[in-house]
Amino acid sequence: MATLFSIDHSDPKPAGLPSQNPTRSFWANSSPDANPLSREGSTGPLITDADVCIIGSGITGVGVAYHLSEAIETNVLQSPLKVVILEARDFCAGATGRNGGHLTPAAFSEFHDRASKYGPEEAKRSYALEAHTASSLVHIIQDHGWxxxxxxxxxxxxxxxxxxxxxxxxxxxxxxxxxxxxxxxxxxxxxxxxxxxxxxxxxxxxxxxxxxLWPLKLVTKLYQLAQSRTGRGFDLVLHTHTPVTAIQHANVSSSASGSEPSANATRAYRLLTPRGAIACSRVVHATNAYASHLLPFLAGPQGxxxxxxxxxxxxxxxxxxxxxxxxxxxxxxxxxxxxxxxxxxxxxxxxxxxxxxxxxxxxxxxxxxxxxxxxxxxxxxxxxxxxxxxxxxxxxxxxxxxxxxxxYTAIKDPFVGPIDKFPAIQGTDITRYTGQFIAAGHSGHGMPRAFGCAEVVVQMIVAELTGTVWIQPEWLPTRYLTGKERDSELMIRN
Ligand SMILES: Cc1cc2nc3c(=O)[nH]c(=O)nc-3n(C[C@H](O)[C@H](O)[C@H](O)COP(=O)(O)OP(=O)(O)OC[C@H]3O[C@@H](n4cnc5c(N)ncnc54)[C@H](O)[C@@H]3O)c2cc1C
CATH class of the missing domain: 3.30.9.10 (D-Amino Acid Oxidase, subunit A, domain 2)
Structure with a gap:
């Protein structure tokens, strides 16, 4: 039996939805204006059609929105893109709005273990990803005067x-x-x-x-920057207090659902929320600890x-x-x-x-x-x-x-990539997942990793949209990829 944290993992249950009325973190509650986007898009009409639905408004979800806006801004992506972020509670109310505020790329801790398990080159990529993520964030902060x-x-x-x-x-x-x-x-x-x-x-x-740094303030700035690019082929909407309760695989015509027909009028997915359904072509799970709620096969120490x-x-x-x-x-x-x-x-x-x-x-x-x-x-x-x-x-x-x-994952590294590549669901109808992506499982160390993982997911989406082949960045550990088998017996020991 698996022993992540030396406890009994028999019969693991999928995570619930994020709780209502969470404890109040310093970051979000130290002043009345600490979270200006807290209830953004929580009332009024719900968007009903999008190209990409991002579930979760932490550093990962907002990172995905930022990188998509960047792809449009830099003409890497030339077709228009409608993006929506759906958040169960206040904006950034998950781990990102509740951590210790460290942005510390690991320098060498665990190098010996990683090199023995995965080899020196893969071990080095663990540190390269964190260095890349931290320096990207710091450059953005400095370049924009934040x-x-x-x-x-x-x-x-x-x-x-x-x-x-x-x-x-x-x-x-x-x-x-x-x-x-x-x-x-x-x-x-x-x-x-x-x-x-x-x-x-x-x-x-x-x-x-x-x-x-103050993580909530950073994520707010990143969202506002991405949102300010709306109107130039990029359209970003945030709906807080809109939990996604289920994902249906369906061919839904966006004109039938009442919104303006888009260039891509047939959507593969319907995301169900208590406020209504949203049709979309691609889904990004940026739900971290809660990922198994919508993806029950991720419950337990293998997830x-x-x-x-x-x-x-x-x-x-x-x-x-x-x-x-x-x-x-x-x-x-x-x-x-x-x-x-x-x-x-x-x-x-x-x-x-x-x-x-x-x-x-x-x-x-x-x-x-x-x-x-x-x-x-x-x-x-x-x-x-x-x-x-x-x-x-x-x-x-x-x-x-x-x-x-x-x-947490068994090897304390996140899962990044297409859902339909997970070994756990091979042999089932994986077309139910095609077009869905994940960057989650940052294992208590997401600040120097999540934004880089979000960048990778966006590279993959852009490759699909432009009909090109995604190339693994040299700084990305191969074992993070959803398509890779994780050797549980070797890796879970801890
Ligand atoms: C106490 C604590 C201390 C930490 N210390 C550090 C540290 O020192 N250094 C470090 O690097 N990291 C630390 N972390 C971890 C770090 O905060 C996380 O790894 C990182 O914030 C993960 O970001 P995320 O966006 O993936 O997840 P989150 O910030 O958790 O965002 C996920 C979001 O998804 C939303 N969501 C989930 N399910 C649904 C759904 N079905 N529908 C709609 N919305 C949904 C949640 O409400 C949440 O807002 C700490 C975390 C905690 C809690």
């Missing part, structure tokens, strides 16, 4: 090494990366004494390049398992000048928890964010983000004052506490 708008900070990222085992494993990964010819430029090993002197924590650490993370936003007791670094991660073995600490020097809030991803029954297969777990909350409250004794006050209550749902 640095202050999205609170982008290039402060580096520190991983505390909390045990001898973690020190050894970091050393092994570093050596494997060097052996494979992967550049470690910008990375730094810090001794316990150096960490103590500069940051106040009593562990050795690894420092790697990395960014922090995408929902895992709940919990976060607190806490005020530090010292000024940001004394915190010295924006981004931390520490894997505290005793609690089997994973912490993130983030401080925003750009805001006046001096907020430390501690996120926990407890790998236990508190969290695995939990797709409900309407509550917080008290035990996890206790652990989170203890972490900052224990690790950074003089910087966070013991007993101070957090300003906000919330949960969010991540989508």
């Amino acid at each position: 640095v202050n708008d999205v609170d982008l900070v290039h402060g580096g990222h520190i991983k505390l090494l909390c045990s001898d085992q973690q020190v050894e494993s970091a050393q092994r990964d570093r050596e494997a990366a060097v052996d494979a010819g992967w550049s470690l430029e910008g990375t730094l090993a810090l001794s316990k004494e150096e960490v103590e002197a500069t940051f106040g924590a009593h562990y050795p650490a690894v420092k790697i390049p990395g960014y922090n 995408i398992v929902p895992v709940r993370g919990q976060v607190i936003a806490t005020r530090a007791s010292v000024g940001t000048d004394q915190i010295k670094i924006n981004s931390w991660v520490a894997n505290e073995v005793a609690f089997r928890s994973f912490y993130l600490v983030l401080v925003f020097p750009r805001t006046v809030h001096r907020v430390g964010n501690t996120g926990s991803r407890v790998r236990s029954s508190h969290a695995v297969y939990v797709d409900d983000d309407t509550t917080c777990h008290p035990k996890v909350g206790e652990t989170l409250r203890a972490f900052l004052p224990t690790t950074f004794e003089e910087k966070f006050e013991r007993g101070r209550e957090p300003e906000m506490e919330w949960t969010g749902i991540m989508g």
